[in-house]
Amino acid sequence: MPGSRHSRFASLHDVELCTHTATGERRAFGELVRRHGSSVRGLLRRMGAQGAEADDVAQDAFLAAFERIAEFRGDGTFAGWVKRIAARGYLRRLQKERRIGALTAEQAEIDADGAGGDADGRIDLDEALKVLGAAERVCVTMCFGAGLSHQEAADALNLPLGTVKSHVKRGLDKLRTRLAPADGVAMEGRRGNG
Amino acid sequence: MAEVEFERRLERLFGEAAELPDAAQFAERVERRLDAGWTARRWLIGAAGVVGGIIGASQLMMSNVVQRVETAEDSARLLSSGLTHMTPRADWLQALSGGGSVVWVAAALAVVMMGFVLTRVIGEI
Numbered sequence A: 001m002p003g004s005r006h007s008r009f010a011s012l013h014d015v016e017l018c019t020h021t022a023t024g025e026r027r028a029f030g031e032l033v034r035r036h037g038s039s040v041r042g043l044l045r046r047m048g049a050q051g052a053e054a055d056d057v058a059q060d061a062f063l064a065a066f067e068r069i070a071e072f073r074g075d076g077t078f079a080g081w082v083k084r085i086a087a088r089g090y091l092r093r094l095q096k097e098r099r100i101g102a103l104t105a106e107q108a109e110i111d112a113d114g115a116g117g118d119a120d121g122r123i124d125l126d127e128a129l130k131v132l133g134a135a136e137r138v139c140v141t142m143c144f145g146a147g148l149s150h151q152e153a154a155d156a157l158n159l160p161l162g163t164v165k166s167h168v169k170r171g172l173d174k175l176r177t178r179l180a181p182a183d184g185v186a187m188e189g190r191r192g193n194g
Numbered sequence B: 001m002a003e004v005e006f007e008r009r010l011e012r013l014f015g016e017a018a019e020l021p022d023a024a025q026f027a028e029r030v031e032r033r034l035d036a037g038w039t040a041r042r043w044l045i046g047a048a049g050v051v052g053g054i055i056g057a058s059q060l061m062m063s064n065v066v067q068r069v070e071t072a073e074d075s076a077r078l079l080s081s082g083l084t085h086m087t088p089r090a091d092w093l094q095a096l097s098g099g100g101s102v103v104w105v106a107a108a109l110a111v112v113m114m115g116f117v118l119t120r121v122i123g124e125i
Helices: A002-010 A014-022 A026-047 A051-067 A078-096 A102-115 A125-129 A134-145 A150-157 A161-179 B002-015 B023-062 B065-086 B091-097 B100-124
Strands: none
Touching (some): A002 A026, A014 A078, A026 A125, A026 A134, A026 B002, A026 B023, A051 B023, A078 A150, A125 A134, A125 A161, A125 B002, A134 B002, A161 B002
């Protein structure tokens, strides 16, 4: 009975569900999708994918994860692993459709839009990300949302490492202002994982 | 220090994605695609098994198996008649000598077995 199988899987840890999935138990993988589907889709939306596109890429990412489940060793979290697959998949789609070059072009327009935003109140991350240019948003989301290093992000984006670091730094500066304006903390520097 | 704290906070914020209202439907869509892919794979494996069986059968046909069976029948008949002269009649030898159909059934079973084995091997791969 499907319902009882779902409830049986609901009590298991992600790693145990991955073990069941590796033996061909598709319902166990369904439980993983139920748990982490929203966060993967949310990540893709934060990278700039529209609703339907984000869902398509997320579905493909989960299917790819199912096929490659034996590669997941449990070193990090399952969600993090799928997010990396999804982020790379989204970038591949952008490259295939030759939209990746438009990321930098989009930046000035969005910057101008964001300049007049609400800088005094505390706003959530999704709102704050709207202030970032497309390239900054993608780089920041890949590094802080999908957990990629700067180098991995540069490889995935096919951009020089320095360019990615610059996008991340500018993005962080803007987010810092938007997310904690009351603190008045001017933090400089950049993420030291690349 | 403040920079590191901000980055950690940012990672936490990214990790705190709200559950989307259609989360269950999304999971069902993924499961449906998984099931569809699995069904297609099973059909593919089954078809490969049938093709393997047909190839096995045709190989048996092509390797003069009829001639060999006839030779084996003649040999069995000779052996049977020789033994009849030497020893009291043995019913089982008679059964063997008239066993052209038995050989065909055995060959068919072998083909079916090959099909099964091939299906299993592809399934394991």
